[in-house]
Amino acid sequence: MINKKLNLSPKIFKRDIEMKATRDGFGEGLVEAGRNNEKVVGLSADLSDSVRVSLFKKEFPERYIEVGVAEQALVTIASGMAAYGKIPFAASYAIFSPGRNWEQIRTTIAFNNVPVKIVGGHAGITVGPDGATHQALEDIALMRVLPRMVVLSLSDAVESKKAVLAAMDNGKPTYLRLSRTDSPVFTTEKTPFEIGKAEIYWESRDPKVAIIATGPLLYEALNAARKLSKSKINSLVINCHTIKPMDEQAIIKAAKIAGAIVTVEDHQMTGGLGSAIAEVLAKNFPVPMEFVGVNDQYGESGNPRELIKKFGLTSEDIISASKRVIRRKNN
Amino acid sequence: MKPLPAEELKEKAAEIRQEIIKMLVLAGSGHSAGPLGLADIFAALFFNILNHDPENPHWEDRDRFFLSCGHVAPAYYATLALAGYFPMSYLKTLRRLDSPLQGHPERMKLSMIESSSGPLGLGLAQAAGYAYAARMDEARFRIFCLTSDAEHQEGNHWEAVMFAGKNKLNNLTSFIDRNNIQISGDTEEIMPLEPLRDKYESFRWNVIEINGHDFDQIISAVGSARRESDKPTVIIAKTVPGRGVSSMEGKYEWHGKAPSESEAKQALKELKYKK
Numbered sequence: 385m386i387n388k389k390l391n392l393s394p395k396i397f398k399r400d401i402e403m404k405a406t407r408d409g410f411g412e413g414l415v416e417a418g419r420n421n422e423k424v425v426g427l428s429a430d431l432s433d434s435v436r437v438s439l440f441k442k443e444f445p446e447r448y449i450e451v452g453v454a455e456q457a458l459v460t461i462a463s464g465m466a467a468y469g470k471i472p473f474a475a476s477y478a479i480f481s482p483g484r485n486w487e488q489i490r491t492t493i494a495f496n497n498v499p500v501k502i503v504g505g506h507a508g509i510t511v512g513p514d515g516a517t518h519q520a521l522e523d524i525a526l527m528r529v530l531p532r533m534v535v536l537s538l539s540d541a542v543e544s545k546k547a548v549l550a551a552m553d554n555g556k557p558t559y560l561r562l563s564r565t566d567s568p569v570f571t572t573e574k575t576p577f578e579i580g581k582a583e584i585y586w587e588s589r590d591p592k593v594a595i596i597a598t599g600p601l602l603y604e605a606l607n608a609a610r611k612l613s614k615s616k617i618n619s620l621v622i623n624c625h626t627i628k629p630m631d632e633q634a635i636i637k638a639a640k641i642a643g644a645i646v647t648v649e650d651h652q653m654t655g656g657l658g659s660a661i662a663e664v665l666a667k668n669f670p671v672p673m674e675f676v677g678v679n680d681q682y683g684e685s686g687n688p689r690e691l692i693k694k695f696g697l698t699s700e701d702i703i704s705a706s707k708r709v710i711r712r713k714n715n
Numbered sequence: 716m717k718p719l720p721a722e723e724l725k726e727k728a729a730e731i732r733q734e735i736i737k738m739l740v741l742a743g744s745g746h747s748a749g750p751l752g753l754a755d756i757f758a759a760l761f762f763n764i765l766n767h768d769p770e771n772p773h774w775e776d777r778d779r780f781f782l783s784c785g786h787v788a789p790a791y792y793a794t795l796a797l798a799g800y801f802p803m804s805y806l807k808t809l810r811r812l813d814s815p816l817q818g819h820p821e822r823m824k825l826s827m828i829e830s831s832s833g834p835l836g837l838g839l840a841q842a843a844g845y846a847y848a849a850r851m852d853e854a855r856f857r858i859f860c861l862t863s864d865a866e867h868q869e870g871n872h873w874e875a876v877m878f879a880g881k882n883k884l885n886n887l888t889s890f891i892d893r894n895n896i897q898i899s900g901d902t903e904e905i906m907p908l909e910p911l912r913d914k915y916e917s918f919r920w921n922v923i924e925i926n927g928h929d930f931d932q933i934i935s936a937v938g939s940a941r942r943e944s945d946k947p948t949v950i951i952a953k954t955v956p957g958r959g960v961s962s963m964e965g966k967y968e969w970h971g972k973a974p975s976e977s978e979a980k981q982a983l984k985e986l987k988y989k990k
């Protein structure tokens with residue numbers, strides 16, 4: 385059952401649920417951040433429209449910095465501005481930032497410990513027709529390996545907006561992972577969001593599996609839980625929007641209650657959410673685990689729905705993984 | 716392939732432009748302005764300049780062509796199809812699931828291309844590495860690269876310019892699609908590139924400026940690049956983005972947009988080849 389305490393959208397499983405991309409929520413959040421704090425500045429590398437920094441640029445033209453097609457400069461310039469005392473949100477596509485400029489981020493932002501917010505848009509296979517070169521499936525891995533980096537992967541537009549405001553105030557190097565494609569808006573303004581805190585979105589008595597998801601695929605996980613419950617398989621679904629620092633207590637508790645885990649992400653299975661969860665479990669409370677994610681491949685062109693089918697990221701795939709992991713637990 | 720004279724290149728370029736529009740309207744997304752602006756250069760390269768054989772795409776002595784700005788894929792694909800590298804029917808599958816014609820060119824799906832591209836600023840360095848290696852083995856073929864103007868904002872690109880200049884890679888010829896647009900507007904407003912000629916010259920390159928829609932100028936520029944004995948050559952080709960379609964010409968808004976059906980119909984009317 386949907387966790388009533390979280391004030392999720394009443395339309396969560398309705399056909400007319402609002403559809404909106406997480407990048408749009410980010411764009412609105414950045415404007416609000418700009419209004420709240422005059423230290424906030426926005427930077428982009430010729431992608432301000434695509435990653436929705438253009439809203440901020442419109443309201444605060446003097447606080448928007450265009451660096452041209454130059455992602456290495458994007459984050460290093462942002463680092464200098466943060467060292468001075470600004471709160472820079474540096475936005476591009478995830479494949480280029482942190483894809484192209486990883487060492488610059490490591491040395492000048494994370495190592496220096498300055499509060500640059502690296503905004504990676506167009507993450508995941510759901511980028512669609514642009515194809516493999518533009519589909520970042522490795523960015524969570526790249527960012528979570530860095531000491532001091534906070535890594536956020538947002539599941540809907542409303543959550544993304546909250547994440548911008550939380551990141552503005554956290555004083556830390558922070559990565560925000562966003563998607564291009566419209567996706568269901570299933571949280572509301574009243575749904576709690578705290579960096580570092582995983583929330584249980586679907587709960588049921590005596591669950592047989594805990595499904596831990598990040599990003600818009602969380603909606604696939606919720607649909608999977610609903611379908612599983614119809615076939616009398618109880619489950620938990622956890623929104624793990626913060627990959628780092630990981631909410632270890634919540635993960636260990638879920639493993640103890642359910643005894644089996646499925647992770648879900650629009651990212652390589654290697655190095656992302658699944659790996660992060662596996663590390664926590666291996667150290668604390670090992671249980672059987674299955675990974676729903678991209679299996680050591682590059683993406684390709686297609687529409688987002690076709691692609692998540694082809695690459696095995698749908699609610700049906702989550703259901704199969706859940707059944708598999710329950711069998712393994714019982715054997 | 717036998718080089719075609721300028722008059723026939725004009726016809727090829729018109730066909731390329733028409734195919735670009737047809738592909739894009741079917742795909743429903745993709746890039747219009749850059750590809751249309753480059754149709755003449757693609758026609759000149761693949762139907763006159765390059766020493767290549769579509770029947771034998773991996774022929775060892777072929778000239779090598781590196782496309783750096785992969786988003787102009789529609790122009791590249793239309794040209795490759797018209798040259799006979801693959802069936803024209805492929806063009807209908809642009810950007811669709813399982814198509815060899817990915818949103819950006821992918822070497823593992825199209826074996827005749829030298830490198831995958833899309834992420835900007837990486838083509839010239841690969842071409843320079845290839846040219847350096849080819850010279851080590853005294854290979855006789857030439858290496859061509861096609862870059863966009865805005866990718867000159869990438870550091871990686873200038874690192875390669877420096878490398879090629881230092882190493883006198885006279886077997887390397889690079890084109891710049893100087894159309895003055897990028898996604899967010901005019902290149903000179905977003906991040907000025909001028910004076911481009913002086914920049915390349917200071918990095919020890921031979922620089923030629925041409926009108927990128929004039930076949931005689933394109934062909935003769937490559938001729939002088941071939942005669943250059945100790946420098947790489949860059950051909951700064953001034954082009955009009957969206958060339959041939961009046962509603963698109965000169966407009967950065969058409970950088971990454973596909974025409975609607977009615978826009979495509981109108982465009983195809985304008986693009987009819989006239990002798």
Ligand SMILES: Cc1ncc(C[n+]2csc(CCOP(=O)(O)OP(=O)(O)O)c2C)c(N)n1
Nearest residue numbers: 430749833834835863864865896897898970
């Ligand atoms: C490294 C990198 N950063 C950003 C992008 C996104 N992008 C695609 S095309 C483009 C710039 C467009 O300008 P130009 O390259 O001159 O192409 P034109 O619009 O003239 O076709 C950008 C920023 C990219 N493809 N690669």
Ligand SMILES: [Mg+2]
Nearest residue numbers: 864865896897
């Ligand atoms: Mg340009």
